[in-house]
Amino acid sequence: MVQNNLNILIVGVGGQGTLLASRILGTIALRLGLECKLSEVHGMSQRGGSVVTHVKWGKEVFSPIVCQGDADYILSFETLEAIRWSDFLKESGYIIVSNQEILPMPVITGKEVYPKDAFKKLRDKNLNVIEIDGLKLAELAGSSKAVNVVLIGMLCAKEKIELDLAKEAIKHCVKEKNLELNLIALELGYEAIEKRGI
């Protein structure tokens, strides 16, 4: 259970649902009786660019943003973005990565190459990496858009946050018509951690 401050970075590509993910985590914090601040990105970088949302939980939170080397968790919805933001992770932190690859424009135009050994790169940094096929679980839940909630489920399981509490937070944040699939996505993420026993 969350005792002290917890810094979470949510990274991905504009349009992958980082904003919803941070709102759900904010709601979970409130239900845990914690102080919470979130910092979001709006505007130009939302258009398919690299996006990052900061979530800070704790007894007392000042800055709404997480610094380099200060994240307890990074939730990454895309592989390349995991590498880009990995220097924000604490030594004791976990980086949970959905192994989806979305090619950035310099790769599409052939100027640059998408790293083939992305996960090796991450592991070589001695980071605690948890790889997951988030897209597969999200599709199983009913929508490829639910990768964000799968990863929230994983974080909740890691932090031993009660599944029912997380479900309440989802109910608070998600539209009725998408509720069922998001609850399934949450459970699938939660189970993925429990099954691995990590």
Add this chain to the structure above:
Amino acid sequence: MGSLLLANEAIALGAYEADVKVVSSYPGTPSTEITESASKYDSIYTEWAPNEKVALEVAIGACFSGVRSMCCMKHVGLNVAADPLFTLSYTGVNAGLVIVVADDPGMHSSQNEQDSRYYALSAHIPMLEPADSSEARDFVKIAYIISEKYDTPVIIRLTTRIAHSRSFVEPQERIEIQNKPYLKDVSKYVMMPSMARFRHLHVEKRENDLSRDISLYNTNSIVLRSQKLGIVCSGAVYQYVMEASDASVFKLGMIYPIDFDAVRTFASQVQELIVVEELEPFFEKELLSQGIQCHGKEIFGRQGEFCVSYIKQKLEGGLTTEKIKDKIPQRPPVMCAGCPHRSVFYALKKLKIKVCGDIGCYALGALEPLSSVDLCVCMGASIGMAHGFDKGNTGEGENTVAVIGDSTFLHSGINSLINSTYNNGTSTIVILDNSITAMTGHQDNPSTGITIKGQQGHKIDLYRLCLACGAGSVRVVDAYNIQEVTNALKEEISNKCVSVIIARRPCALLNKKYPPAYFIETKKCIYCKQCLAIGCPAIENLGNSVRINKELCVGCGVCTQMCKFEAIISEGK
């Protein structure tokens, strides 16, 4: 029960609780959600104006009529509204008027990093800066009290990290304010030289009065910790400083005018006084001008945003320990799959045309692979710049085209079109009409005819408007049709008059009911890579073949026009 609100949403809550009756604004990141949130309260009449100058003038009219009013904008929007702003400072208000301006240090979504605090200084208007959402709400209420007591507009300044951060806000009771009667008073409301001279005296007097009274409003706060170092700061920087250092902190809530006496007392309690502020050394110079010894900008730069670790490093004087970043591909923002701007920029690039761009999603037309925008300065500038390019570069300038969005054209492009036709211009103007203000998150505007409250208003007919402004030729083309756009450009460029091409297609994010995605029939594809030239994020280059990502493809079909081998097939066929 409270909730996690953006400071922008908290400002709207504050407006509701303070019984604000009129909010008029133009969208601009990071300020847009203030007005969007305000529109959800039935008691607040809310509107999108075509630009910030009009918005502020509406707010001025409303406050003179006797109700509290508000006007919100991003930092560069205040430049547009600066004309009424400076004279509003002279007239003062009837009911209260608050302007909210959101600065963007680090330029998350802006073209410059200007520091709005200088507007407060030069227009002699009080300015408050909150440090979280709850304080943002509180400061709105204080701002109206100050506005009415000292007969002045008040500016609330935000920065991106406050505007777009969420923190806990507990709603408070809403007060109801009686409308103030409007009493005709030309000496106050009509600013001609003889009246304005007297009002200028008022400006000086009220600033002196407020300067003496600042402590009454409890907007500043002091955290006494180490006596070795005292730090003066405000807004988001205060939050960083609290984590980065154990210094004593003077947090300015009213950032103009500054309570110099209080800072002087604080300075006497610490051995050294450092000012930590993003952007310009505004506080530092103000404090030095009053003989308060302090420093800061020689340690902290003027550029970008600060954060906890940056401040910590600078205060401790150590070397920057930023980790070495991996050499991995950048991911710049791109036009979305199905974006109707893509095909227009592709046509412009193929014709090797000089393009004066403008502010909106289509500024992305400057990036690879479309790389077709040559110039981009500010809202509405494209048309004037194209005209200037043609006039200044006779002969060579014939190929200049201005590209501007529907909302930006209505913001400040119309005057430039009138200028071009009046002064015998020859430039060609492409209005990218995607029927929405897209970049800031899809706000309606006069070209959609729908108001922020969802009511039907007059829908501006861009075609007739351009003809009325004197354009020699106006035509509408399908933005998705590369050949049609290309033909129109060729013809209009050779026209010796100002011509307008309206390239029409709604923003791809508006209509969520997409036709089936396309796929590549590998037997027919020879990997000529032509389809990659349009820079669609859904078309992926795999090194020896091309694939369409069906998660991203919205079935616009623009890429099929690029393929000579008919290898791009709709999944619906």
